[in-house]
Amino acid sequence: MAVTDLHPHLRAEHIEQMSAFGHRLGIAQGEYLLRSGEKAHSLFVILEGTVGIFDDTTQERITTHQPTEFTGNMTALSDRRFEYNAVALTDVVVLQVPQLRLKELISQTQELSELLLRTFLVRRVSEVENKYGSIKLFGSRYCPAVFRLKEFFSKNHVQYVWVDLEKDATSERILQEFGVGVEETPVVITNDHKIFKTPSVEEIAAELGLSSLQDASVFDVVVVGAGPAGLAASVYAASEGLQVATIDALGPGGQAGTSSKIENYLGFPLGISGSELASQAYLQAQKFGCHISIPHEVKSLRFEGNVFQLSLASGHTLKSSTVIAATGAAYRKLSFPNLAMYEGRGVYYAATPMELQLVRGKEVIIVGGGNSAGQAAVFLSAHSSKVHLVIRGHDLRNSMSSYLIRRLEHDPNVTLYTHTEVTALAGDGYLAQVELTDRLSQQKTWKDISNLFLFLGAQPCSAWLRSMTCLDEKGFVVTGRDLTQDTLARYQWPLQRLPQSLETCVPGLFAVGDMRSGSVKRVASAVGEGSMAVSQVHAFLTA
Numbered sequence: 001m002a003v004t005d006l007h008p009h010l011r012a013e014h015i016e017q018m019s020a021f022g023h024r025l026g027i028a029q030g031e032y033l034l035r036s037g038e039k040a041h042s043l044f045v046i047l048e049g050t051v052g053i054f055d056d057t058t059q060e061r062i063t064t065h066q067p068t069e070f071t072g073n074m075t076a077l078s079d080r081r082f083e084y085n086a087v088a089l090t091d092v093v094v095l096q097v098p099q100l101r102l103k104e105l106i107s108q109t110q111e112l113s114e115l116l117l118r119t120f121l122v123r124r125v126s127e128v129e130n131k132y133g134s135i136k137l138f139g140s141r142y143c144p145a146v147f148r149l150k151e152f153f154s155k156n157h158v159q160y161v162w163v164d165l166e167k168d169a170t171s172e173r174i175l176q177e178f179g180v181g182v183e184e185t186p187v188v189i190t191n192d193h194k195i196f197k198t199p200s201v202e203e204i205a206a207e208l209g210l211s212s213l214q215d216a217s218v219f220d221v222v223v224v225g226a227g228p229a230g231l232a233a234s235v236y237a238a239s240e241g242l243q244v245a246t247i248d249a250l251g252p253g254g255q256a257g258t259s260s261k262i263e264n265y266l267g268f269p270l271g272i273s274g275s276e277l278a279s280q281a282y283l284q285a286q287k288f289g290c291h292i293s294i295p296h297e298v299k300s301l302r303f304e305g306n307v308f309q310l311s312l313a314s315g316h317t318l319k320s321s322t323v324i325a326a327t328g329a330a331y332r333k334l335s336f337p338n339l340a341m342y343e344g345r346g347v348y349y350a351a352t353p354m355e356l357q358l359v360r361g362k363e364v365i366i367v368g369g370g371n372s373a374g375q376a377a378v379f380l381s382a383h384s385s386k387v388h389l390v391i392r393g394h395d396l397r398n399s400m401s402s403y404l405i406r407r408l409e410h411d412p413n414v415t416l417y418t419h420t421e422v423t424a425l426a427g428d429g430y431l432a433q434v435e436l437t438d439r440l441s442q443q444k445t446w447k448d449i450s451n452l453f454l455f456l457g458a459q460p461c462s463a464w465l466r467s468m469t470c471l472d473e474k475g476f477v478v479t480g481r482d483l484t485q486d487t488l489a490r491y492q493w494p495l496q497r498l499p500q501s502l503e504t505c506v507p508g509l510f511a512v513g514d515m516r517s518g519s520v521k522r523v524a525s526a527v528g529e530g531s532m533a534v535s536q537v538h539a540f541l542t543a
């Protein structure tokens, strides 16, 4: 990565443009411009002198900014906390641009906004590569809470270092010296040295500034779900000036975020990882001023006092004139009584770099014949000692794209088991054995394999809408022309006009992406529907 990409010099006209959004400030040598842990912080353009960026834990100097360079990373546009200390190495003169003004600048300028966003992205890559600004997670690989926190960090692009207490006896001793017992792990230490014992995901999200909810008495639109459909809706709604709030129960990216490589999304000839796609879309939504709050699960929706009221698991209520439901689908599970015991301890529902940390070099079993199973097999085959792909059917042709089938057929590391199913799991606290049964011969075989990936298809996340709108027999939300006159009458559709194509049987409530009945379960169609829904929201609001 070129140093100039990380530290571009602003031209004189850029600085002049930025001056309209900030103010000059003199800071004495040794003073802090920003401290680790600050939220909604300013961006500083260095006009005279030099500024050092330091890791708060190691005190290592990560970089030095010279005149015409600027501070800042992805946190500059969100409520997330800054992870470093920015210190004046000499007496400096800076241009301070507060966060709100920075957002205005980004929405009003083109070349400058591109330069800033590109630099933030490049800095993000450098932070990930160098593990700068990481928060620390101490906990055992066998602890489900550790898995939940790691999943949350990965989904939300929170840089972290995990110390596996099963492998690192020294850390366990250090924790004991601090009076932290095993029963109090996992322990999270933030960049500003706060210690959290057995924290919940919600607690950590609040600490990191991810879950704050925007103030507005009534939003124009609330987007529920930040998968591809919800992110697209958020980008379009915010860019078109609607007052929008987006919430997600776990993190941006949805199912697509768990894909190791999406190869069929237009514009990415080399493919793009789901996490990368989600990260870029997340930044794009923020660029247009969309506020995304995570983790917030919507529990129910009602229409009261002429507005939609969304009740969140956190106890908050959001009010909005319209709602775009984009809560997608969640993976199906096997119906073994002991399945929950192994989730995160040998049983996984996604194959991302996070799961890879746990299974690298080992044998894995993948169950499922769809594209998600195929992608996982290709991804894991490159890093594990053997992939056993298990399907109930006769072959993959009816369920998997042919480009994936071709790759798997030519991969000597992948063995396909047809008409086979998983019939039992065993292991003491951690998965150790998986029983496979041949459905034709009924022959049972125990495999001593402790990594099982399940890709069994998905079911719609529509429970929160059940009392309000019409779902099909599988629980997908029915919209547009699929709503018959009878259904509309049953749900007391109150208007002369018929529902728009993505509108449900409740005026102003739209459903998009995988949760919608009849939708094509693809990233591109989810993105398309998310953006289309915004024009239908406009039509509704202006009618």
Ligand SMILES: Cc1cc2nc3c(=O)[nH]c(=O)nc-3n(C[C@H](O)[C@H](O)[C@H](O)COP(=O)(O)OP(=O)(O)OC[C@H]3O[C@@H](n4cnc5c(N)ncnc54)[C@H](O)[C@@H]3O)c2cc1C
Binding pocket: 224, 225, 226, 227, 228, 229, 230, 247, 248, 249, 250, 251, 252, 253, 254, 255, 256, 257, 258, 259, 260, 261, 262, 263, 264, 265, 296, 297, 298, 299, 326, 327, 328, 329, 330, 350, 371, 372, 373, 375, 461, 464, 512, 513, 514, 515, 520, 521, 522, 523, 524, 526
């Ligand atoms: C492993 C895998 C690989 C895939 N590969 C490809 C591919 O290569 N190409 C392709 O085109 N498609 C692929 N797909 C399919 C694609 O990812 C989906 O079609 C797409 O993600 C659907 O987007 P969505 O926004 O509708 O829903 P989702 O992606 O399911 O997102 C829904 C979001 O809503 C949130 N949510 C759910 N319930 C609530 C609630 N009550 N409150 C708040 N938030 C909630 C979830 O946390 C989630 O973030 C793949 C899917 C998987 C699982």
